[in-house]
Amino acid sequence: MGGGGRATGGPAFVLGSASPARLQVLRSAGLDPVVRVSQVDEDAVADALPAGTAPEGVVCALARAKAEAVATALIAEHADVVADCVVVGCDSMLLVDGELQGKPLTPEVARKRWAVMAGRSADLLTGHCVLRVRDSRIVAEASDCTGTTVHFTTPTAAELDAYIATAEPLQVAGAFTLDGRGGWFVDRIDGDPSSVIGIGLPLVRRLLGDVGVVVTQLWVGGTQLGSDATR
Template identity: 80%
Template sequence: MGVSRIDAVGSGPRFVLGSASPARLQVLRSAGVQPMVRVSQVDEDAVAAALPAATPPEGVVTALARAKAEAVAAALIADADPVVADCVVVGCDSMLLMDGELQGKPHTPDVARARWAQMAGRSADLLTGHCVLRLDEARIVAQAADCSTTTVHFAKPEPEELDAYIATGEPLQVAGAFTLDSRGGWFVERIDGDPSSVIGIGLPLVRRLLGDVGVGIAQLWAVGAQLGADSAR
């Protein structure tokens, strides 16, 4: 089977999300997709370090997303998972571009606090790289990748608010040390761009990339509805 759109409602590929992010999973479920989750285990720092020094920020996050999608696809093929007969694997990576520097997950309270000292009352760009791989009969037959950019305007948390936020642990494991859809949303004044990309997976961009590899959103909705019906039995 070549890569082509499937017009019959009820048939189509399985969506494989190459991420452990609960926020990305919830965005997709709310949007009518029932993804299979497979975590890439990619060493993000190693991938970024191997890129040429002149790689632009958008290229860095897109390369990371591609590495994650390729790692998940390779694992599915190696495991002979039945899903590789017809699926799309989607990898994502988000980083905050602030003062010309890409910022990923802070991991520690001290780093998170330093990030917020820099961000508070200012604006920065949240870059999210996306890569979509189309698998057919255990082969990658098409791929598409791109980056979305959304400008985030931050509030100035009060010291006790920032202390309480960091104590929750939430900002330690998210790009830029903030979320839009959880506690961090209290400290985002507004955004210019796509809110879903700030959460971690940009629906408008992913829709375009899926179209580039021959998959329509209606197909994914139909597959999601069928999976939901099967699980309810």
């Protein structure tokens, strides 16, 4: 994954995520991000947080860890974008019965989660962190969390078997997607749909403003970072 750019006069936009869904949301909204994968150990970051950290604090801490890892790597590499860029990290988890759920990773875990979620509602929390980098230094930071309530239908046993067999729910927070096959099993949402997909456009717009960037500066791509900047 590579490419990316910026509009004339605006900073480069760096997405610290491998998520194709997040990338597509941003491209559909007029951006052409540089993509870097953070390689952050999410479990280690979460385990290091103080006991009793609120769910919103957990996803924000994970988002910040990802953004900081990407920014630090770009600075160390003397990448062109560190003259002026924003680095955005995100992390999504589903809050069900007070427990945060990330990616199930296995069919067995996905099936157990759907047994709890089916016919109920849960809150999809997405932490966002925006770092402003200028002249190879992090000069500003803003972070926050969005919460969107997702109301699930109850798939039949055959439908759930077929869905899990696609492997789609294994690598996504909460074992579902809104913009993929999982959308068939979502009755409705209360909140920001882009946040459920993985990156909340209204919140990112506000966080960009907090670090001194107007989102319209970022529309339309141009300047590129080489294809070696993909990991």
